[in-house]
Amino acid sequence: MMLRHIISMKDFSHDEIDIILKRAKDFEPIARGKKSSLLSGKILATLFYEPSTRTRLSFETAMKRLGGEVIDLGSVEKSSVAKGETLADTIRVIGNYADAIVLRHPREGSARMAAQFSNVPILNAGDGAGHHPTQTLLDLYTIMRESSLSNLRIALVGDLKYGRTVHSLAYALSMYHADMTLISPKQLQMPDVIKKDLKKQGASITETTNMEDVLGDIDVLYVTRIQKERFPDPAEYQKVAGIYRVTAELLEKALDNLIIMHPLPRLDEIDPAVDRTKYARYFEQSFYGVPVRMALLAMAMEVA
Ligand code: CP
DSSP states (O other), X not given: OOOOOBOOGGXXXXXXXXXXXXXXXXXXHHHTTOOOOXXXXXXXXXXXXXXXXXXXXXXXXXXXXXXXXXXXXXXGGGSGGGGTOOHHHHHHHHTTTOSXXXXXXXXXXXXXXXXXXXXXXXXXXXXXXXXXHHHHHHHHHHHHHHSOSTTOEEEEESOTTTOHHHHHHXXXXXXXXXXXXXXXXGGGOOOHHXXXXXXXXXXXXXXXXXXXXXXXXXXXXXXXXXXXXXXXXXXXXXXXXXXXXXXXXXXXXXXXXXXXXXOSOOSSSBOGGXXXXXXXXXXXXXXXXXXXXXXXXXXXXXXX
């Protein structure tokens, strides 16, 4: 399968996702250190207009372990963006240097706009409160490896309004006919436009504000951070900060096979004591970003 731009999970079919997940499995030994020169001679450019640890470094790791090279825009303040260069011009120029571009930008829709000006694949690494498709693919991969995508009962908890990871994930889960419970305070519910889309696709969705009540009925608990940086009014953030906290005591109500995921970074929504329980999978999840991004890079650069 040839990929071009990776902008939104809405652009993928179920079959295409399955191909990517299967390909990622083939890359796991290389992600763990086995030598490869598959992307030798290829260059990836990373453009992060917002902070990142996992996405930026796992793309970089994926590229380097496959024998390719990475160029990085660095801090926006030290690039010509600070002189007022537009995103469109920046993309046009970097397309002359690299074989693919990973872009994170605070503006929703920026990745799709960038794709219109790019002569190389754009991989959306998060566009504001919009989408984060490569995170979703690694989330699906984590579920496939650590639980099961069949007959999945999953709860998404936290900031479902501004959290781009859950927006992308919900679209993908609807393709797998997952039973989804959306847990958030009223003011951070999943946007209506997304819920409408999901229902049109026949998704099974229940909404609640209470995490405790659902713990005994789910296979995956997907926890998210309240996205402080997206709140127009800091006082509104203070009203919901710390509203959900997963603790070892709370997990006494959980099914034996429950796994807990989090795209990370976390603040206080998962107590560190949970890290030592059998339920925690968020650090494995961050590792799985490497084989999944290897698969995406290989496909985007047309070598797989
Ligand atoms: N999960 C995720 O996108 O993490 P970073 O913001 O550190 O890239």
